Every structure is written in structure tokens, then in C-alpha cells.
Amino acid sequence: MDPIEKRVPFVLTELPFQERKIILTSVVTSVKLRMAIVQKKLEQARTKLGEFEAKYKCTFDQLEKGFPEGASLEHHEDYVEWGFWYDVYKESEAILDTYCFFLGEGK
Numbered sequence: 001m002d003p004i005e006k007r008v009p010f011v012l013t014e015l016p017f018q019e020r021k022i023i024l025t026s027v028v029t030s031v032k033l034r035m036a037i038v039q040k041k042l043e044q045a046r047t048k049l050g051e052f053e054a055k056y057k058c059t060f061d062q063l064e065k066g067f068p069e070g071a072s073l074e075h076h077e078d079y080v081e082w083g084f085w086y087d088v089y090k091e092s093e094a095i096l097d098t099y100c101f102f103l104g105e106g107k
Contacts, residue, residue, distance in 0.1 A: 012024075028103065031099050031102060031103060032103075034099065035096060035099045035100075038092050038095050038099070041088060042092035042093060042096065046089065048085040049082070049086065049089060052081075052082040060082050060083065060086045063079065063082070
């Protein structure tokens, strides 16, 4: 079976122009809707990261390089949650970059 990236363009070329236009317009609309959802997730992650950075007066990267010995349970729990939001942030940024590339837009 051919990978989807080979089959989809081929199938689209088989459609009449007006049908291709409708399909591509639908795809662009869907991508823009997803971008809005991912952007909200990115903003939520930024907010959470900012809260942790203010509380610990460092970035997540800095904390990972020097996690304090003898840290409290709260510190460990925050570290896990902070790591989660850091991953959400990084993943959301990557998704938005890909969608922007797909749409031919800059950031």
C-alpha cells in the first residue's frame, strides 16, 4: 500500500477542479480550526509555565540541570506537573509550526 502522502495528491488530481477546490478549502478550514484549539492549549501551557517560573525563579530547563537535593514532596510534584506543561508547550509549538508551514504562513 502506498503511503498516504502519495495517494492523496494522486487521488486529488483525478477529481475535477471544482471538487479539488472544495476539498482543499475544507482542509484549510479544518487546519485553521485546529490551529485555534492548539493555540489555546499553548497559551494555557505558557500560563502554567509562567506560574512555575515565578514560584521557583528559574526555567524548567534550569531546574532540570540542577534539581535540588533534599527537595520536598511539593517540589517533586511541581516538577512532574511542570514537566507535563513543558511537554504540552513544546508539542503545541511544533504542531503550530507545521500547520503554519502547511498554510504557507509565517509564525
